[in-house]
Amino acid sequence: MDKIVIHGGRPLNGEVAVSGAKNAALPILVSSLLTSGPNRYDNVPRLNDIESIKLLLTHLGAEVQTDGHTVRIDAGGLCEAEAPYDLVRKMRASVLVLGPLVARLGRARVSLPGGCAIGARPINLHLKGLSLMGAQIDIQHGYVEASVDRLRGADIYLDVASVTGTENLMMAAVLADGVTVLRNAAREPEVAALADTLNRMGARITGAGTSVITITGVDALNPVETAIIPDRIEAGTFMVAAALTGGEITVSGCEPAHLGAVIHKLKLTGSRVTVRGKDITVQGGRRIQSVDIKTLPYPGFPTDMQAQFMVLMSVAGGLSIISETIFENRFIHVSELRRMGADITVSGNAAMVKGIEGLSGAPVMASDLRASACLVLAGLVARGVTEVNRVYHLDRGYEAMEKKFARLGAVIERVPA
Numbered sequence: 001m002d003k004i005v006i007h008g009g010r011p012l013n014g015e016v017a018v019s020g021a022k023n024a025a026l027p028i029l030v031s032s033l034l035t036s037g038p039n040r041y042d043n044v045p046r047l048n049d050i051e052s053i054k055l056l057l058t059h060l061g062a063e064v065q066t067d068g069h070t071v072r073i074d075a076g077g078l079c080e081a082e083a084p085y086d087l088v089r090k091m092r093a094s095v096l097v098l099g100p101l102v103a104r105l106g107r108a109r110v111s112l113p114g115g116c117a118i119g120a121r122p123i124n125l126h127l128k129g130l131s132l133m134g135a136q137i138d139i140q141h142g143y144v145e146a147s148v149d150r151l152r153g154a155d156i157y158l159d160v161a162s163v164t165g166t167e168n169l170m171m172a173a174v175l176a177d178g179v180t181v182l183r184n185a186a187r188e189p190e191v192a193a194l195a196d197t198l199n200r201m202g203a204r205i206t207g208a209g210t211s212v213i214t215i216t217g218v219d220a221l222n223p224v225e226t227a228i229i230p231d232r233i234e235a236g237t238f239m240v241a242a243a244l245t246g247g248e249i250t251v252s253g254c255e256p257a258h259l260g261a262v263i264h265k266l267k268l269t270g271s272r273v274t275v276r277g278k279d280i281t282v283q284g285g286r287r288i289q290s291v292d293i294k295t296l297p298y299p300g301f302p303t304d305m306q307a308q309f310m311v312l313m314s315v316a317g318g319l320s321i322i323s324e325t326i327f328e329n330r331f332i333h334v335s336e337l338r339r340m341g342a343d344i345t346v347s348g349n350a351a352m353v354k355g356i357e358g359l360s361g362a363p364v365m366a367s368d369l370r371a372s373a374c375l376v377l378a379g380l381v382a383r384g385v386t387e388v389n390r391v392y393h394l395d396r397g398y399e400a401m402e403k404k405f406a407r408l409g410a411v412i413e414r415v416p417a
């Protein structure tokens with residue numbers, strides 16, 4: 001298995017272009033299932049998770065073509081309503097096909113995704129919503145079986161503002177009979193980007209980006225041409241790299257409005273953050289100040305940036321409390337950071353991080369996508385050599401990360417197995 005080898009301790013400087021957002025691209029590519037014509041998507045990141053969703057869409061009968069960062073999908077030949085275990089277990093976001101399949105075919109059989117390293121991650125709210133829209137839902141042999149003549153609009157309250165739950169139900173509701181209201185909907189930019197794409201296809205959605213989304217069902221949708229929004233988590237990861245190494249990095253082509261909480265916290269750590277149009281420049285301060293972090297649904301501080309911020313706090317000048325309120329087990333990177341010398345104690349959903357002088361390089365093991373980004377960042381600031389193993393996690397969600405860091409002056413390379 002490939003590993004990333006880093007000789008740390010150098011400030012990173014220069015400009016890096018952000019890629020398209022994985023978590024926007026996944027539901028948007030899936031929304032092609034709602035039409036029977038040629039869709040074109042630009043700025044699609046080249047990632048393993050995108051390969052997984054393309055494989056699933058092909059399995060369902062869609063025609064998928066890729067040319068660089070452009071993906072064309074025509075689901076005119078949609079014939080299969082089953083998302084098998086082998087495809088879903090590789091990537092839980094595969095469950096996003098459930099809503100569109102039921103909306104278009106009136107039936108779906110989708111493997112239950114199960115838990116993952118960061119938490120149990122149930123999909124009860126996806127199922128509750130579909131059931132309120134009239135679908136018959138059964139769990140059989142590890143699969144969700146859903147069937148209905150035609151979904152009908154419903155008033156749905158989500159107990160938790162689930163991102164993919166909101167997306168799944170929105171995609172189901174666009175072809176339903178009547179009006180659906182999603183209350184306590186997720187407000188993440190990726191949800192708004194999906195709604196924007198669906199509206200361009202002829203859907204009637206209002207309120208996306210707020211916690212009440214209203215969807216008036218239509219009889220059919222048209223194919224679309226659209227571009228994927230920039231990845232706010234990839235951008236945030238590079239911003240932390242500048243703060244961490246005391247360098248100056250301009251992240252270009254991002255959407256600063258999506259990074260409000262991250263920018264705010266970075267400024268409090270002593271970095272200078274300058275926003276010019278679609279570019280954000282972060283200049284690391286002399287001394288990193290400790291700040292407390294609490295992960296929350298958007299527009300709160302993103303859980304997908306928690307691990308990266310923890311590295312920054314581990315070399316800051318004081319004590320920081322990092323509370324994780326979204327996932328119940330998202331501190332797996334702590335034990336690896338400790339092996340690099342970090343002083344971190346976990347109690348329940350809070351981690352107490354006492355800043356130390358510096359980390360020291362070590363061989364470490366990535367456990368999930370954002371944990372692997374955190375370990376790469378740790379390697380960039382550590383003295384000596386860090387080897388990050390199990391980098392397939394990184395390849396799921398960061399496009400050519402080691403190449404982007406190398407261009408910023410890092411001594412980093414991928415060593416093939």
Ligand code: EPU
Binds near residue numbers: 124161304
């Ligand atoms: N939840 C339920 N029931 C449900 C759905 C969710 O209890 O039916 C709970 C979850 O267990 C969790 C909380 O609600 O405790 C929030 O989970 P959510 O459903 O919002 O997460 P998700 O949709 O599965 C997406 C991103 C994640 C990101 C989270 C939170 C995609 C494909 N994934 O997951 O991204 O961490 O929202 O912002 O959009 C990543 O990119 O590394 C990643 C994990």
